[in-house]
Amino acid sequence: MDEIVTQQQTAPEQVSVASRKIVMDVRDITKSLPLGRERIDILKGISFQILSGEFVSIVGPSGSGKSTLLGIIAGLDNPSSGQVLVDGIDIARMSEGKLAAVRNQKIGMVFQAFNLIPTLTAQENVEVPLYVGKHKGLPSARAKELLALVGLSHRLDHRPSQLSGGEQQRVAIARALSTDPAIVIADEPTxxxxxxxxxxxxxxxxxxxAQTGKTFIIATHDPNVARRADHAIRIVDGLIGELDVASGSITQ
Structure with a gap:
């Protein structure tokens, strides 16, 4: 644990909190869905800000609205009302074409089920996002660089079925970093x-x-994962409760 704390403190953005900018500003997000003649309120007014270089966890039990919130801040779903500003750009009401471009440039996603393409090698999976939009350098060179960063230089030509679960998740993380996004969002990565x-x-x-200074947002139900973050956003019945990361105690 001491080693992890040391690594986090050496991240460039942690030198001065005042010098860090807001990379995500969530303003009064609500989400409701129809159920017969009624509507069910899933999110009831969620607001928070995340600074560059932070490691933030979003925690909550099943049915709390955690997964819905994650989909909205990742640009995969639209809120019923409210704003999600990513680097000052509101992604909540964008057309799908513009939203896809923002996701490709600013947000990297890591999924619980890895979501690797089974017929492609590790290197080819990491290259895939680089063929959308404009990115510097050769996709193959970028993929090799990132797979080396996650310790998989020896697995470039292996397909997902030839990799362990941990290795597949490392490939998924490398893929999320491929477009050099400002924010990496992970849904239950462990x-x-x-x-x-x-x-x-x-x-x-x-x-x-520590090496890249990127912002990481992780949704999890595991308190051990939440404790590794700088702070946690606890979703309780569609609202934000406060979580003391050190003790794990929750208040609303």
Whole structure:
């Protein structure tokens, strides 16, 4: 644990909180869905800000609205009302074409189920986002660089079925970083991994954050994952509760 804390403190953005900018500003987000003749309120007015270089966890039990919130801030779903500003750009009401471009440039996604393309090699999976939009350099060179960063230089030509779960998640993280996004959003990144590989992925995220200074937002139900973050946003019945990261105690 001491090693992890040291790594986090060396991240460039942590030198001065005042010098960091707001990379995500969520303003009064609501989300409701029809159920018969009624509407169910899933999110009831969520607001928070995230600074560059922060590691933030979003926690909450099943049905709390955590996954819905994650989809909205990642640009995969629209809120019923409110704003989601990513680097000052409101993604809540964008057309799908413009939104896809913003996601490609500013947001990297890591999924619990890895979502790798089974017929492609590790290198080819990391290259895929680089063929959308304009990006510097050769996709192959960028993919090799990132796979080396996550410790998989020896697995470039292996397909997902030839990789362990932990290795597949490392490929997924490399893919999320491929377009050099400002923010990396991960949905239960340790959920399909055993304890050892889950810990390895968390250590990798801490290392990458220290090396790149990127912002990481992780949705999780695991209090151990939440405690590794700078702070946690606890979703309770569609609202934000406060979570003391050090003790894990919750208040509303």
């Amino acid at each position: 959920g399909n991994l055993d304890a050892r590989n889950g810990e390895n992925v968390l250590n990798l995220i801490a290392d990458l954050r």
